[in-house]
Amino acid sequence: MENSKIAKILFGIADLLEMKEVEFKPRAYRKAAQTIEAMSQDIAGIYKQGGKKALDEIPGVGASISEKIEEILKTGKLKYYEKLRKETPVDTEGLMSIEGMGPKKVKRLYKELGVKSVKDLERAAKKGRIKKLKGMGQKVEAELLEAVKFSKKKTGRMLLGSAMPTAEELIEVLKKTAKIDKIEAAGSFRRWMETIGDLDILVVSKDPAGVMDAFTSLKSVSKVLAKGQTKSSVRLGNGLQVDLRIVDMSSWGSALMYFTGSKTHNIELRKIAIKKGWKLSEYGVFKGDKQLAGKTEDEVYKKLGMQFVPPEMRENIGEIELALDGKLPSLVGYNDIKGDLQFHTKWSDGTETLEQMVRKGKELGYSYMCVTDHVGTLKIAGGLDEKALKKQAKEIAAVDNMVDGIAVLQGAEVNILADGTLDMPDSALKGLDVVIAAIHSGFRGGREKQTKRVLGAMENEHVDIIAHPTGRVIGKRAAYDLDWQKVFDKSKETKTYLEINAFPDRLDLSDMNTHAALKAGCKLVINTDAHHSSHFENMKFGVGTARRAWARKSDILNTLPLKKFMKAIG
DNA sequence: GCCGTTTTCGGCCCGACTGTTTTCAGTCG
Numbered sequence: 001m002e003n004s005k006i007a008k009i010l011f012g013i014a015d016l017l018e019m020k021e022v023e024f025k026p027r028a029y030r031k032a033a034q035t036i037e038a039m040s041q042d043i044a045g046i047y048k049q050g051g052k053k054a055l056d057e058i059p060g061v062g063a064s065i066s067e068k069i070e071e072i073l074k075t076g077k078l079k080y081y082e083k084l085r086k087e088t089p090v091d092t093e094g095l096m097s098i099e100g101m102g103p104k105k106v107k108r109l110y111k112e113l114g115v116k117s118v119k120d121l122e123r124a125a126k127k128g129r130i131k132k133l134k135g136m137g138q139k140v141e142a143e144l145l146e147a148v149k150f151s152k153k154k155t156g157r158m159l160l161g162s163a164m165p166t167a168e169e170l171i172e173v174l175k176k177t178a179k180i181d182k183i184e185a186a187g188s189f190r191r192w193m194e195t196i197g198d199l200d201i202l203v204v205s206k207d208p209a210g211v212m213d214a215f216t217s218l219k220s221v222s223k224v225l226a227k228g229q230t231k232s233s234v235r236l237g238n239g240l241q242v243d244l245r246i247v248d249m250s251s252w253g254s255a256l257m258y259f260t261g262s263k264t265h266n267i268e269l270r271k272i273a274i275k276k277g278w279k280l281s282e283y284g285v286f287k288g289d290k291q292l293a294g295k296t297e298d299e300v301y302k303k304l305g306m307q308f309v310p311p312e313m314r315e316n317i318g319e320i321e322l323a324l325d326g327k328l329p330s331l332v333g334y335n336d337i338k339g340d341l342q343f344h345t346k347w348s349d350g351t352e353t354l355e356q357m358v359r360k361g362k363e364l365g366y367s368y369m370c371v372t373d374h375v376g377t378l379k380i381a382g383g384l385d386e387k388a389l390k391k392q393a394k395e396i397a398a399v400d401n402m403v404d405g406i407a408v409l410q411g412a413e414v415n416i417l418a419d420g421t422l423d424m425p426d427s428a429l430k431g432l433d434v435v436i437a438a439i440h441s442g443f444r445g446g447r448e449k450q451t452k453r454v455l456g457a458m459e460n461e462h463v464d465i466i467a468h469p470t471g472r473v474i475g476k477r478a479a480y481d482l483d484w485q486k487v488f489d490k491s492k493e494t495k496t497y498l499e500i501n502a503f504p505d506r507l508d509l510s511d512m513n514t515h516a517a518l519k520a521g522c523k524l525v526i527n528t529d530a531h532h533s534s535h536f537e538n539m540k541f542g543v544g545t546a547r548r549a550w551a552r553k554s555d556i557l558n559t560l561p562l563k564k565f566m567k568a569i570g
Numbered sequence: 571g572c573c574g575t576t577t578t579c580g581g582c583c584c585g586a587c588t589g590t591t592t593t594c595a596g597t598c599g
Contacts, residue, residue: 028582063571102596105596273583274583
């Protein structure tokens with residue numbers, strides 16, 4: 001049973017209770033669900049180790065919810081949830097995912113029109129039954145119909161890697177067309193989440209109306225969802241929703257915090273303000289009508305008695321307590337990486353020559369790079385054999401000579417076979433500087449089988465790195481399940497390091513897996529897996545993921561200078 | 571239903587925007 005499944009049930013309970021207009025309980029269930037969803041540890045494992053008592057320790061989980069989690073873990077279902085669903089046989093999750101639908105409307109439409117599903121909703125709207133209800137009208141009905149239509153073609157969240165160029169361009173255009181003193185993208189974008197649901201942009205301007213006009217009439221806008229004096233929302237042609245908010249310079253910091261989130265992080269901060277007898281909003285920290293702080297984020301955190309929390313850490317998974325104690329880790333920086341350890345050239349499935357790739361690496365300021373073309377039987381990727389590797393070694397030496405100030409290492413990406421052995425003999429791997437092993441086929445094997453494969457590869461004395469350890473491709477292929485405790489232990493034992501693959505649709509390990517790995521005391525590497533020199537720019541997404549997992553510089557091996565790095569991988 | 575350096579009872583984040591209202595409810599983030 002995965003955390004996400006348990007969270008889903010708890011969210012479901014919250015929705016159903018809200019429809020019944022039960023007070024406060026929905027919030028409690030939602031809070032617990034959020035915590036569980038965001039936890040890096042497996043909740044089944046926590047229960048296995050510490051029983052119900054350990055569940056009680058989870059923030060937001062008390063006697064009643066822990067009992068329910070226990071029942072879910074034991075039986076796979078929850079009687080209380082089933083009873084609620086029987087009482088209100090409505091697809092709350094589906095209906096509430098429609099823009100403009102909340103618990104109150106779901107309830108009314110169910111009670112008065114018998115709407116149980118999105119399909120029912122569409123039918124009722126088309127028949128003009130919704131506008132006849134009190135408090136609703138033509139506009140509500142039309143908007144709902146529109147929202148249903150949109151939800152059908154909505155593809156979900158957008159990759160951070162895809163959203164970043166969109167955001168940067170949008171900001172550039174706004175800067176040119178309106179009077180803007182300050183502008184920054186906030187939200188999950190600024191927290192470097194792997195995908196973003198929408199884009200939040202914050203602006204300081206002396207001409208707010210002009211900014212709103214410019215924003216809502218951007219070429220890329222397909223629909224204006226809301227337009228006000230300080231806040232507007234639009235949907236772009238590519239489906240991305242963008243919210244823009246205008247604030248005073250005096251509130252810039254608190255507004256940036258509010259807009260950056262996460263929501264749960266902000267709620268905790270507000271509670272801290274309340275305890276001090278103050279109020280925290282996007283306008284600042286207030287004592288009565290007097291603003292105590294708000295101009296910068298630093299100022300607001302300081303006022304609350306905390307360290308500045310880097311945006312990547314604002315997920316309310318323990319960072320607030322650390323910041324209050326002054327014990328936040330110093331995170332690995334975006335410029336701390338000294339060398340990329342996984343990239344491909346024309347020797348296998350890359351599209352550029354070794355020299356082109358190395359020159360780009362030098363431009364980025366790396367002091368070493370390791371070329372890791374595919375070897376062995378991976379024919380699609382043009383796997384090299386032992387002989388070809390020797391030939392490539394000569395070119396590597398030549399390029400190493402030719403390009404000053406950067407060391408070129410020879411590595412290889414080798415396949416992990418079904419039984420955990422490698423498809424390349426040890427004799428071929430022996431002479432390489434860095435050996436990367438990865439699974440490229442048989443993604444469907446169960447947890448036990450995949451764990452055995454990975455552990456097998458780690459036990460090979462030549463293997464230094466396990467690349468993209470869970471095989472996931474965001475939005476396309478699910479991660480295979482691994483027994484993380486065993487993998488982490490083996491990583492430490494054999495000094496075989498797990499990779500954070502920086503490709504925007506991989507980010508594998510994920511932030512949560514990385515967090516768990518670091519907690520277990522593992523060290524990691526961050527690689528781009530570049531197949532073209534432009535892919536080297538993706539390193540930032542890997543570092544962002546590491547920062548989200550609270551990684552310090554010392555946790556990431558390729559922040560070390562060459563000599564120390566070589567010593568570390570042994 | 572959860573939580574506690576004001577509390578084991580009585581609180582529970584805060585504000586903008588919209589539509590349908592003539593003072594507000596619902597939704598959203």
